[in-house]
Amino acid sequence: MPVVEHEGAQIWRRRTTGQSLVRWFGWLLGVAVFVYCWQIISESTTWFFVWDAPRIANDIWTRATPPKWDYITQLGRPIWDTLNIATLGTIIALFLAVPVAFLAARNTTPSALFIRPIALLIIVSTRSINSLIWALLLIAIIGPGVFAGVIAIAIRSIGFCAKLLYEAIEEIDHTQVEAITATGASRWQIMAYGIVPQILPAFAGIAVFRWDINIRESTVLGLVGAGGIGLQLSASLNVLAWPQVSLILIVILAAVMISEWVSAKVRGAII
């Protein structure tokens, strides 16, 4: 226990002098880094616009209200596309994520030395890159449209689903697998009877969870041209049609809330 002698009395301290110095230095360094970062941001900011911001915000607000309600008749198809991008993308991703997860889990991978690292690389690289970037890439490759959006969502979701799924596979009860093995079952039968029933609830949960996230993500994919309601948002922003923008934002908010509600309900029913 660090104690300091002060005028003959022992005073309890939480840390020794050395420890306090290190901590102070750490804090100082942290503050210095933050100030430096702030300066860089500040240098590349036109402060005139920032001081003007309240007026501009007020201006946008007055233009955006009230929303142009009858524009909603033109949003039916984009909403349908958005739903399809999220749903089909999730389904494709799940089909691809299952084999990747089995290859990545320590207890089911055929080779921990060669195949597992490849599976983990697929998981990390698809997970690290946002679906908007995947969409940009796919648009450059296969052209703009809903299809590029579906594929972008699918690729982005593989890593996410495969990661959660392989963690679930690694946590299964091994004795159940042992019992099925002892009956003389083949490799695939062990999979179907010993492993799959144990991870099915996790799988369903992951699917619904990711579908919910994908609804959010697919609403903005249109900003780069990959279909869905984001296309309308980007078009309206380009012509500064603020009443349309505000309506689209309301629709997106509603879609996000509905999907969150649906996924919570479904997950509650499964688990």
Added chain:
Amino acid sequence: MLRLQKLTKTYKTGDQALKAIDLDVPKGQVLALIGPSGAGKSTMIRCINRLVEPTSGEVLLDGVDLVKLGSGALRKARREMGMIFQEYALVERLTVMENVLSGRLGYVGFWRSFLRRYPQSDVDEAFRLLDRVGLLHMADKRADELSGGQRQRVGICRALIQNPKLLLVDEPTASLDPKTSRQIMRLITELCQERGLAAIINIHDVALAQMFVPRVVGLRFGEIVFDGLPSGLTPDKLTEIYGEEDWEATIEKVDDDEEIEAAE
């Protein structure tokens, strides 16, 4: 029928779980395997059906050495050996009926088992077994809805529907209360008699073993130190297997030596 010759298992850590075990189990004989935890009982049972790969030695089932079999032939051989587990090891999210039928996996093809289209004879046999252990009304319940004793009965059905020659039973009563333990042991020994099955039962409860089994094998540090009738299990023999007295004696001796040294 089952013969172990110089069966040895050394784990990667260097622990020698089994030291050249020799054992003969004739057809239809039920024997209990007793010994302190860590003696290698569980490893021995798992080496017989190769859930654990033996390091060396032979496991002869009707003259066929299981250790040398390839994966296809091993699966066929596993059908001959039903296994019953300590924590029941039922697939908890499947129904009782599916768990029982999973004992037939070695006999049916993948798609048949995947679509749950088992031959009618298997389904009938599953119903008969469930009726025999008194769980027919539970057939469509999920396994995790059952109590411990009920689960172990389902585990017994799963092992028997394989139509085995030999039962490998790993601590069947470890997670059960005393009354259920007796019921389960009685059920296992009765069924073995009915069907003329040989069985190796790992059990830590010596009294329970003596009550139901005609032959007891004592294992200690991976070696057989007792093999005979349950009546031959005198306190001395038990001491030899579990070694409590021995351990105390060692301590005393050390103390004595120290005292002598101190005196000098």
Added chain:
Amino acid sequence: MSHPELDDLLGKGWRKPAFVKNALLRWTLIVGFIAYLIAAYMTIEVDWGRVYEGLDRGWAFVLAFTSPDFISRWSDIWSGLMESIVMTVAASVVGILISIPIGLGAARNIAPLPVYVICRGIVAISRALQEIIVAILLVAIFGFGPLAGFLTLSFATIGFLSKLLAEDIEAMDKVQAEAIRASGARWTQWVNYGVQPQVMPRLVGLSMYRIDINFRESAILGLVGAGGIGATLNTAFDRYEYDTAAAILILIIGIVMALEYLSGIIRARVQ
């Protein structure tokens, strides 16, 4: 031994009981889902000729990963990357600092009702609006540049961290906190001694996770003009410079992996 129940069952087939017991509902669900899939598939217009043409470009992109070009646009990549990192650091610091009081306020067991309602409201708004939409609005208000990105990420961090922090505080061990209160501590002392030690490890873990997310998000904010590496990436795709794009993606994946590794170490040390 004859058994009426058994005799009834023998010779009859056995089917696994269905997951959805009501047959009508089960078939409605199955048919409805298939009908939806067909409808969704029909409405996606895929220009297969365009996709086929794109396969070459896709392959060129895959090949680009084997020879990424860090050099020819290095100054652009470097400035974009620095901007992303600066935004991440500044936004994480500010976001975490603000989310602590809001998290405290959004925990029902320590905040009075009016404070609770306001804080929960802030959290709900922040979580419902996606980063990219917030960024669009902030760019419109504050002009192009990293300031808008910084504000976006800070705002998103608040929603994420405050919610999880509040849930953690609500789930904490009451007895420990009561013991501190019983010693006659003031509210601030009580939070410092009774609450903070319990939630600190998780707060550190979540903050690290959020820094990771912030960096990933900062990579796309550039698409709408809010600063960061996204703008450079977008330009690279527009010019079909796949080797530069590959270089940027490799850098992003590398940094995300490094951050995950680092956060793993820190979380292990804190807990």
